[in-house]
Each structure stands twice: as structure tokens, then as C-alpha cells.
Amino acid sequence: MTTNAPRGRQTRRAEPRRPVANAITQLLIDHNELQQMFTAFENTRSVNNKRFLVQRICTTVVVHAQLKEEIFYPAVESVLPKATPEHTTMKALVAHIQSLEPVAELVDGPIQVLAQEVNEHVSDLNDGLFPRVKASDLDLEELGNRMARRKAELIAELA
Structure with missing residues (x-):
């Protein structure tokens, strides 16, 4: 947004910063997005959709x-x-999944195994580690800010 400054100069008004979620919330959001992608993969018959979802799933798991x-x-x-x-x-x-041709029927099984591994990992975190981390004196807000910055860098590198 711009405003008129003295002598006709345009200045930019700083947009309010959107608060970044704390570290655990960010991880939970990623877990939820992965689950949605696995469900979408399971429900699609489109080769193009599968190809797209395989790429997104793999990128998300690697970045996460x-x-x-x-x-x-x-x-x-x-x-x-x-x-x-x-x-x-x-x-x-x-x-392994990235080495396969996404249109091949061979990718369905490994994606299902990956989904199961992710679900078990998420369950372990939700039941064990996350409650302990929340009870600790870690600054989850600051950690979330660092993670958000690094995630943006990693995604930019992979784009």
C-alpha cells in the first residue's frame, strides 16, 4: 500500500507480519497435508494427478x-x-519412489507403504515426543520462525 509523502514521494507502508505457527503446529500442519495428499493419491485414477501427487508427496516428505x-x-x-x-x-x-515411473503400476505399492510409515511416525510423535516437547521450556515460537524461514529456502531450492 502506498501513501503520499511530503514532496510527492511515494512510500510503502509495511504490511503487518502474519504470525508464524509454533514449531509443533507447523509439523502438525505438514502431517495433515501429507495425509490429504495420500488420500488424494489413493482416490485418483488420473495418471497426471498421480504424477503430480507423487512429486508433491516426495518433496513434502524430504523437506519435512x-x-x-x-x-x-x-x-x-x-x-x-x-x-x-x-x-x-x-x-x-x-x-525408491522417485526412481520409478509414476505412471507405472509399481508406484502405488510404495506410496501405500510410505503412507503407512508416515502415519506410524506421526502417531509416535503425537503420542510421545510432542507432549514432552510442549511440556519443556523450548521456545516453540522462535523455533517455528526458524523452521518457517528454512522451509521457504528448501522449497525455493527444489523449485
Whole structure:
């Protein structure tokens, strides 16, 4: 938005910053979006839709795992030692899926396995780690801001 400043100059009024969700809320949003993508994949017959969803699912899993490994888990480890789950199986499944031709019938099975792995991982986090993190003295707002910035960078790199 612009306003008239003295001597006819145009100045930009700063738009209010939209608050960034705290770290756990951001992760929950990602988990929900992944679940929606898995459901959409399961319900579509369109090869183009499947191809699009495979790409989005893989990108989302990779970015999400990287965010947690780079920012979230190191912060959690500082207050809850040995609380870091592994993403090895999910990353291996993503690499396998990306090596397949999305139109091939072979991609359906690995996507279902990935969906199951993600669901089990999310359930473990919701039942175990997240309540402990919420009860800790971690600054989840600041952590959420760092994660949001890094997520934007990762998505830009992958675009």
C-alpha cells in the first residue's frame, strides 16, 4: 500500500507480519497435508494427478524430514536427550519412489507403504515426543520462525 509523502514521494507502508505457527503446529500442519495428499493419491485414477501427487508427496516428505533433522530435533535434543526419531526408512522409500515411473503400476505399492510409515511416525510423535516437547521450556515460537524461514529456502531450492 502506498501513501503520499511530503514532496510527492511515494512510500510503502509495511504490511503487518502474519504470525508464524509454533514449531509443533507447523509439523502438525505438514502431517495433515501429507495425509490429504495420500488420500488424494489413493482416490485418483488420473495418471497426471498421480504424477503430480507423487512429486508433491516426495518433496513434502524430504523437506519435512530435513527441517526436523536440521532444526527441530537438535533443539529437542538440547532439552530431551535421545528423543530423536529416525527418517531413514521414509527417505529410502522416497528415493525408491522417485526412481520409478509414476505412471507405472509399481508406484502405488510404495506410496501405500510410505503412507503407512508416515502415519506410524506421526502417531509416535503425537503420542510421545510432542507432549514432552510442549511440556519443556523450548521456545516453540522462535523455533517455528526458524523452521518457517528454512522451509521457504528448501522449497525455493527444489523449485
